[in-house]
């Protein structure tokens with residue numbers, strides 16, 4: 001099941017507010033998602049998981065609206081319509097340890113209303129194959145490595161070929177080769193569907209995402225292309241041979257030189273900014289700073 005054209009909007013959220021007691025996790029978030037991979041960046045506690053849970057209909061916002069494929073997902077029928085087209089990989093999928101990989105994905109496929117046994121089993125084999133777990137499908141979840149379990153969880157999210165995929169930090173704990181495999185898969189999947197990807201990996205965002213949204217303290221701070229995010233730090237990244245105490249971030253690199261992001265002194269040797277530099281100029285570093 002796919003979106004029909006690159007301009008289709010799969011999901012639109014408007015003024016979404018969500019509070020957990022006194023904590024305002026989302027403070028008026030608006031966003032629209034179309035075909036392709038949209039990256040969601042933000043510091044710990046920014047509200048990324050909460051936003052994904054709202055879009056995945058796992059939690060209801062206190063205010064605002066969310067539409068998906070033209071349906072109001074805060075209504076019963078709209079919620080059902082979205083769930084039928086949704087694949088969701090949460091941060092902690094929660095596996096039954098004695099299930100095999102096949103049994104786990106089959107269990108999810110039953111929940112996804114695939115009622116015909118032979119067709120369902122064919123679908124389970126297809127998605128396990130898609131994540132490269134053909135050979136491990138008879139292994140019990142407790143015997144799989146963390147990276148393999150993550151792949152099983154992704155396979156489960158892919159059951160039924162959803163038009164909207166929501167992935168909460170899917171590459172966490174993966175080795176570089178597995179991360180590359182996931183990247184390839186996400187890029188393929190994003191060709192004809194909407195993928196919303198929460199991550200702390202700025203390289204994943206740079207190499208995969210058509211759009212990147214930065215949230216901090218429950219608010220959208222930026223929405224645009226990865227290059228535009230990097231461009232926010234143009235003229236604000238420089239190098240020198242000593243630390244720059246007044247900079248937003250300043251560290252000694254492996255070559256022995258120091259790299260700084262902030263307000264450069266006159267005559268500084270400017271560097272090409274990365275997406276991470278752009279991100280650093282946006283988020284509130286008071287909440288994320290680590291002392292050297």
Ligand SMILES: Nc1ncnc2c1ncn2[C@@H]1O[C@H](COP(=O)(O)OP(=O)(O)OP(=O)(O)O)[C@@H](O)[C@H]1O
Nearest residue numbers: 020023024025042043044045046047048049050051
């Ligand atoms: N179930 C909950 N009950 C109370 N507060 C919560 C709950 N879930 C999240 N929060 C709070 O809401 C805010 C947003 O949390 P959220 O998990 O959405 O952030 P995040 O950007 O996904 O963080 P991380 O990058 O660490 O996963 C935080 O202040 C968090 O402590």
